Amino acid sequence: MFVDDVVVYMKRKAPLIGVNKWSAIDSSVKDAIVADVIAKWDLEDTYSTKGKILTIARERYRGWRSTLHSTYKAYSTDAQRRANKPEDVTPEEWDYIINYFGTDLKFQELSRKNTENCQKQKARHIAGSKSYSQISYEKRDEETGKEPTILQLWQITHTRNGSWSNEESQTVYDNARSQIREKEGEIGGPISSEEQNNIFQNS
Structure with a gap:
């Protein structure tokens, strides 16, 4: 699977030691990830292809670090954490991650805010650990891309078997759809994806 291969090459090349986010990773590393995926899938080396690969790699790198943080929080002592090292990191990487999560004040504050935001969020998606960009890519039209x-x-990420995950999710959808239809009625035709995004974000 394409996304799986992107993740494999991302984990092989993207460092965990010395960086705390995707944007801090050197561009040469990102280029190497792109080159490996293009070679594996025999893809045309275009700006669009590179962008798609890097989008997936970025989202999954964030997800990887998030999963590592969840593993870190699952244990109360560093000894327990070291005894339960995730399989996809080396002992050196795991030691660094343990120290980083335990001592970096900026990360701890960000983690606290993220927890608060998650508790406040009412619209619940049902896509599990997959990022929106990954789902969007998987649901693309096979012929047109x-x-x-x-x-x-x-709708894809907030419904299952035709039922919404909760009322808030459906309300967000209905409000945005109503505004999009109203705008299309005003101009007598469909609006661009960018305009739809703007309406959705502000609905």
Whole structure:
């Protein structure tokens, strides 16, 4: 699977030691990830292809670090954490991650805020650990390569078997759809994906 291969090459090359986020990773490393994926899948080396690969790699790198943090929090002592090292990191990487999560004040404050934000969020998605960009890519039209609109993606990630995950999720969808239809009625035709995104973000 394409996404799986991107993740494999990302984990092989993207460092955990010495960096705390995707944007801090050197561009040469990102270029190497792109080159490996292009070679594996025999893809045309275009700006669009590179962007798609890097988007997936970025989201999954963030997810990887988030999973490592969850593992860190699952144990109360560093000894327990070291005894339960995740399989996809080396002992040296895990030691660094343990020290980073335990001593970096900026990270601890960000983690606290993220926890608060998650508790406040009412609209619940059902996509598990997959990022929106990954789901969007997987749901693209196989012939045209066109990905779902923001409204379609919201419906995909917040419904199961035709039922919404909760009322808040459906309300967000209904409000945005109503505003998009109103705008399309004003101009007498469909609006661009960018305009849909703007309406959705502000609805």
